[in-house]
Amino acid sequence: MNAVNYPLLMRIDSPGDLRLLSPKLLEQVASELRSYLIDTVSQNGGHFAAGLGAVELAVALHYVYQTPHDRLLWDVGHQAYPHKVLTGRRERLSGIKLRGGLAPFPARYESEYDAFGVGHSSTSLSAALGMAIAAARTATARRIVAVIGDGAMSAGIAFEALNHIGSMDLDILVVLNDNDMSISEATGAFSNYLARLLSGERETARVRTLFDDMGLNYAGPVDGHDVGGLVATLKNLRETRGPQLLHVVTTKGKGYGPAEADPITWHGPGPFDARTGVAIKENSAGPTYTQVFAQSLIDCAQRDERVVAITPAMREGSGLVEFSRRFPLRYFDVGIAEQHALTVAAGMACDGLKPVVAIYSTFLQRAYDQLIHDVALQNLPVVFAIDRAGLVGGDGATHQGSFDLTYQRCIPNLVIMAPADENECRQMLHTALCCDRPAAVRYPRGTGPGVPIESHLSIYSIGKAELRRAGRGTAILAFGSMVSACQALVEAHDMTLVNMRFVKPLDEEIVLTLAANHDALVTVEENAIAGGAGSAINEVLLAAGVQMPVLNCGIPDRFIEHGARNDCLRDAGLDREGLERRITRWCQAGARSARSRPPRTLHVIGRQISS
Numbered sequence: 175m176n177a178v179n180y181p182l183l184m185r186i187d188s189p190g191d192l193r194l195l196s197p198k199l200l201e202q203v204a205s206e207l208r209s210y211l212i213d214t215v216s217q218n219g220g221h222f223a224a225g226l227g228a229v230e231l232a233v234a235l236h237y238v239y240q241t242p243h244d245r246l247l248w249d250v251g252h253q254a255y256p257h258k259v260l261t262g263r264r265e266r267l268s269g270i271k272l273r274g275g276l277a278p279f280p281a282r283y284e285s286e287y288d289a290f291g292v293g294h295s296s297t298s299l300s301a302a303l304g305m306a307i308a309a310a311r312t313a314t315a316r317r318i319v320a321v322i323g324d325g326a327m328s329a330g331i332a333f334e335a336l337n338h339i340g341s342m343d344l345d346i347l348v349v350l351n352d353n354d355m356s357i358s359e360a361t362g363a364f365s366n367y368l369a370r371l372l373s374g375e376r377e378t379a380r381v382r383t384l385f386d387d388m389g390l391n392y393a394g395p396v397d398g399h400d401v402g403g404l405v406a407t408l409k410n411l412r413e414t415r416g417p418q419l420l421h422v423v424t425t426k427g428k429g430y431g432p433a434e435a436d437p438i439t440w441h442g443p444g445p446f447d448a449r450t451g452v453a454i455k456e457n458s459a460g461p462t463y464t465q466v467f468a469q470s471l472i473d474c475a476q477r478d479e480r481v482v483a484i485t486p487a488m489r490e491g492s493g494l495v496e497f498s499r500r501f502p503l504r505y506f507d508v509g510i511a512e513q514h515a516l517t518v519a520a521g522m523a524c525d526g527l528k529p530v531v532a533i534y535s536t537f538l539q540r541a542y543d544q545l546i547h548d549v550a551l552q553n554l555p556v557v558f559a560i561d562r563a564g565l566v567g568g569d570g571a572t573h574q575g576s577f578d579l580t581y582q583r584c585i586p587n588l589v590i591m592a593p594a595d596e597n598e599c600r601q602m603l604h605t606a607l608c609c610d611r612p613a614a615v616r617y618p619r620g621t622g623p624g625v626p627i628e629s630h631l632s633i634y635s636i637g638k639a640e641l642r643r644a645g646r647g648t649a650i651l652a653f654g655s656m657v658s659a660c661q662a663l664v665e666a667h668d669m670t671l672v673n674m675r676f677v678k679p680l681d682e683e684i685v686l687t688l689a690a691n692h693d694a695l696v697t698v699e700e701n702a703i704a705g706g707a708g709s710a711i712n713e714v715l716l717a718a719g720v721q722m723p724v725l726n727c728g729i730p731d732r733f734i735e736h737g738a739r740n741d742c743l744r745d746a747g748l749d750r751e752g753l754e755r756r757i758t759r760w761c762q763a764g765a766r767s768a769r770s771r772p773p774r775t776l777h778v779i780g781r782q783i784s785s
């Protein structure tokens with residue numbers, strides 16, 4: 175760090191250093207911190223606009239509260255870069271999200287100042303209340319503060335927590351960081367309510383707010399960029415007993431012109447020229463799966479006006495921007511409300527619509543009961559376009575889509591598809607919309623192998639795999655993104671390759687035929703090995719009484735940390751080289767042990783083959 179540009183920030187290695195400064199200097203600290211964020215994030219990209227809006231808040235909160243003894247929780251954690259800088263991680267900020275670098279969000283293993291690990295939104299109030307209860311139970315004198323955005327406040331869990339907090343007489347401060355934005359524009363009646371609170375309605379009379387009525391003492395609205403004002407207000411609140419809510423008004427992207435003007439683009443930019451705000455583009459290699467899904471959905475919607483799209487606050491990430499423009503009345507951003515997204519889709523499906531819920535694999539975890547109870551149990555034709563299924567990279571362990579095959583596979587009625595390429599993604603979406611039952615298409619982050627995309631829409635036969643290559647000895651049964659990852663390997667070693675296409679229903683016929691014709695089977699998927707698609711193959715073999723060597727390749731039984739997507743794949747052993755090494759070694763070891771065993775006969779339902 176350059177001491178000339180950041181004379182004060184240079185001296186802050188912990189919040190203790192910050193607290194030694196006179197209050198008059200805090201504005202300068204905030205200004206240096208903001209410049210430092212702009213400089214640093216421009217190098218490698220990262221979460222940006224939300225952090226710029228939370229600079230003064232971070233400075234004031236660490237100045238007033240005795241962190242880490244007092245607990246400071248950042249909801250989602252994408253706005254926590256200023257907090258990381260002030261808590262001893264200044265010099266490491268440039269490596270955030272990279273392999274071995276700082277975690278993308280607050281993480282308890284990384285710092286004692288990160289009171290609660292985050293990444294998924296709207297958990298801060300529940301966790302803060304838990305800490306307040308623990309402090310009360312252990313008679314620990316401690317203040318607990320949760321900072322939550324207006325977007326994150328739209329989630330059910332945040333309201334569940336408010337409901338609980340308001341009924342408890344505990345010292346807890348909720349700082350509502352209201353910038354009137356989620357990743358895209360804030361939506362919903364609660365957001366309208368906050369706007370009304372800010373509109374001056376409250377200033378004319380002492381109007382009781384929703385929060386007061388729920389048992390939290392409402393303070394504000396206050397200017398979230400006036401660090402002196404914030405410090406004064408927080409000092410007061412620190413001495414006030416009971417649940418409090420401080421309504422703070424901020425500007426997303428504050429202090430960086432392009433980000434203030436377009437906070438959506440600047441929510442999480444890649445590297446950019448800090449002076450001009452121009453993105454430093456990497457060469458793009460064809461359309462991403464998200465883009466293919468986006469165009470295919472538009473094509474399907476044009477053919478069938480019953481098709482509607484639902485997103486839980488992820489319009490940009492899920493590729494629904496163009497859809498929302500073309501079909502504004504058939505597009506629903508429900509806020510950060512995954513559970514509601516699924517049940518509202520179920521209701522639509524009951525009465526003749528064809529809802530497509532576009533959702534990230536990691537966020538679908540939030541709506542598991544709705545998936546089972548509201549959609550699958552009633553066999554309703556809801557389509558799930560599950561993006562970021564597999565390893566996502568920089569957003570790390572909280573966002574890896576490692577589990578969706580595992581948690582979906584056991585649900586009756588559900589069709590689960592995994593496209594091997596972009597064209598299959600398109601056709602599977604169409605197949606899902608035509609199959610009249612709940613159906614999921616799960617595709618990874620980024621680009622596919624780059625196959626031509628057919629403009630027509632076809633329907634795959636449900637539960638049928640595709641033989642890609644007939645070889646000898648070992649057959650690889652690959653799912654989704656792993657089909658192309660195995661192509662070179664099967665050519666080099668004359669193995670069979672099957673693109674399984676369907677995780678459910680599984681093509682049992684092809685599994686048993688391959689078992690009969692090969693010495694060994696290898697399953698490969700970009701999902702947890704535990705309970706994943708490979709487990710489904712094992713179950714088929716066991717049920718049929720087939721005994722043969724089977725290797726399951728997939729994500730190992732641990733959380734995969736952040737890094738570039740390729741780093742994460744390598745870490746999980748799912749990059750091309752890793753797969754080749756693993757599979758060929760396993761085959762060689764198997765061949766050695768087979769030579770040392772007497773020949774035996776395998777029984778495969780109705781057939782006999784020798785091994």
Ligand SMILES: Cc1ncc(C[n+]2csc(CCOP(=O)(O)OP(=O)(O)O)c2C)c(N)n1
Pocket residue numbers: 224227250252253293294295322323324325326327353355356357426486487488510537540
């Ligand atoms: C459960 C869950 N769903 C979706 C997201 C993706 N997401 C990250 S930040 C964000 C918007 C948060 O808005 P807000 O809380 O208002 O913060 P701001 O970015 O406006 O500061 C969303 C939807 C998430 N992190 N967690």
